[in-house]
Amino acid sequence: MKKFLLFVGGLAALLILLANLGPIVLLALSVWLLYIIFKKFIRSDSTLGKIGWVILGLIVFGIAFSNIYAIIGVAAAFALYYIYKSWKKDDHYPVVGVMKDDDPFTNFEREWAELNK
Structure with missing residues (x-):
């Protein structure tokens, strides 16, 4: 049941990511352009040049x-990554319960399972 819910959540996250792929690209491009405009604004010596860069920066x-x-x-992409990581995690351990036994082999198996988590 857990794998099915992870699959459904991953499918929903993938669809949301694909639907927002265009705006993600435009947001990244506009943030990069704002960085370039800021660098040009700092290097500009004239007042008219600074005003032009500010106007262009406001448009971008x-x-x-x-x-x-x-x-x-972007949040859907992170969710998709965490779902992928959860999918690959193996929840099956050879020793499930902790036994209160003094048998050295049982204790060894329990400790080995704890080390492999």
Whole structure:
């Protein structure tokens, strides 16, 4: 049942990620452009140049802000990664319960299972 729920959750996360792939790319591109504009703003010596870079930065910031819901797609990508990690984790251990026995072989098997977790 756990594997089925992980599969359904992974499928939902994949669909959300694919639906938000375009906005994720546009958000990343606009953040990169904002970085470039900021660097150009710092290097500019003239007041008119700085005003131009600020106006261009505000336009690109508007584009970035309109794609802010792409964070949902990034969260879906993280969820997909954690589902993948949970899927690969093996929950089957050779010794399931802890036995209160003084048999050295039983204790060895229990300790070995604890080490392999």
